[in-house]
Amino acid sequence: MRALVTGITGQDGSYLAEFLLDKGYEVYGMVRRSSVENFNRIEHIRDKLKFVQADLLDQLSIIDAIKESRPDEIYNLGAMSFVPTSWKQPVLTGEFTGLGVTRMLEAARHMNKNVKFYQASSSEMFGKVREVPQNENTPFYPRSPYGVAKVYGHYMTVNYRESYDMFACSGILFNHESPRRGLEFVTKKVTYGAAKIKLGLADSLCLGNLDAKRDWGYAKDYIEAMWLMLKQDTPEDYVISTGETHSVKEWVEASFKCLDLDWEKYVKIDKSFIRPVDVDLLVGDSSKAEKKLGWKTKVNFNGLVKIMVEYDYNYLKKQM
Ligand code: NAP
Ligand code: F7E
Numbered sequence: 001m002r003a004l005v006t007g008i009t010g011q012d013g014s015y016l017a018e019f020l021l022d023k024g025y026e027v028y029g030m031v032r033r034s035s036v037e038n039f040n041r042i043e044h045i046r047d048k049l050k051f052v053q054a055d056l057l058d059q060l061s062i063i064d065a066i067k068e069s070r071p072d073e074i075y076n077l078g079a080m081s082f083v084p085t086s087w088k089q090p091v092l093t094g095e096f097t098g099l100g101v102t103r104m105l106e107a108a109r110h111m112n113k114n115v116k117f118y119q120a121s122s123s124e125m126f127g128k129v130r131e132v133p134q135n136e137n138t139p140f141y142p143r144s145p146y147g148v149a150k151v152y153g154h155y156m157t158v159n160y161r162e163s164y165d166m167f168a169c170s171g172i173l174f175n176h177e178s179p180r181r182g183l184e185f186v187t188k189k190v191t192y193g194a195a196k197i198k199l200g201l202a203d204s205l206c207l208g209n210l211d212a213k214r215d216w217g218y219a220k221d222y223i224e225a226m227w228l229m230l231k232q233d234t235p236e237d238y239v240i241s242t243g244e245t246h247s248v249k250e251w252v253e254a255s256f257k258c259l260d261l262d263w264e265k266y267v268k269i270d271k272s273f274i275r276p277v278d279v280d281l282l283v284g285d286s287s288k289a290e291k292k293l294g295w296k297t298k299v300n301f302n303g304l305v306k307i308m309v310e311y312d313y314n315y316l317k318k319q320m
Helices: 010-024 040-048 059-069 083-088 090-111 147-165 186-198 217-230 246-260 287-293 300-320
Strands: 002-006 026-031 048-054 072-078 117-123 167-173 205-207 237-242 266-267
Touching: 002 010, 002 059, 010 040, 010 186, 010 217, 026 059, 048 059, 059 090, 072 090, 083 090, 083 147, 083 266, 090 117, 090 147, 117 217, 147 167, 167 205, 167 217, 186 205, 186 246, 186 300, 217 237, 217 266, 237 287
Parallel strands: 002 026, 002 072, 026 048, 072 117, 117 167, 167 237, 205 266
Antiparallel strands: none
């Protein structure tokens, strides 16, 4: 089996590449040119991967990437994925995260209509939630240009499935985290920040809205769900989540507690991290995935906090 993964240099792409290699796949990563190479997350497996240079903004480069890799499966994980940046660069976000999906689907349709296609949809599409918990039938109400772009990409995936009978699936994944999470996302910012404080490398941590609630799972668990979706007889969309919700404040408390620190002594609120509008509460119902894919989350909230805090503490200690 051959797979083409966009966003292979990102958190999910790197775990998915490892997972597919273990399953015996030939894995092609679609990467965009940069003046400084950005392969940190895949350095340990780079010799086993093949790379094709393309950009989600550039239709012909995507066609060439598919021509060269001749994939049986395409995993479209590439996107501008940081919500605050989507207000600063709404048009670019629409291009990468929204139209990029159409460019991938168009290229796939022209090259090989039988290719299986996975789209990285997001719980951000539920935004100002219309019901609790959220499932595959919950109406969308996105609250950021990122969420709006994801809704567009989601419906293009549904539309190509229905218009051209393509095997195209959307995984509506709730927040998933890991030691490989980008430093600006709140979970990593907190575990990294707390570890720095514990080691005397910082004396405070500035955050925004502590009341928002998220359904946080472990990225490594979620990757398997993507693969399972493409292994079914029929293409469908699935919610992937833990079913538990916790506030940012609870994440902060648990992370500092792991290091025997009292968070209230160190955390400051900085208004610049507060968004024009936020998503107040997310909690997913993934009973469809449980029933049809046999998928279930394995790492709970405290387990995830521990994995990330321990990793960051040990990493920073080694650098000293
Ligand atoms: P990430 O770490 O930010 O990785 C994003 C990837 O997209 C990077 O490899 C990046 O490449 C690539 N990319 C960005 N713009 C591109 C372009 N124009 N052309 C080609 N590649 C481009 O994101 P992640 O957390 O792994 O998430 C993976 C996907 O799942 C994203 O689509 C995200 O929106 C979606 N998602 C994530 C979550 C979550 O909680 N993590 C939840 C739901 C959905 P560079 O390294 O070159 O920047
Ligand atoms: O924010 C609050 C912030 O940036 C979580 C992406 O992977 O998941 C991610 O989007 C919450 C928000 O993730 C800070 O206001 C407080 O309520 O970690 P985040 P996100 O926006 O939920 C979804 C599913 C995706 O699809 C996205 O690609 O935490 N918060 N203080 C803060 N957030 C950040 N980043 N920094 C703060 O200082």
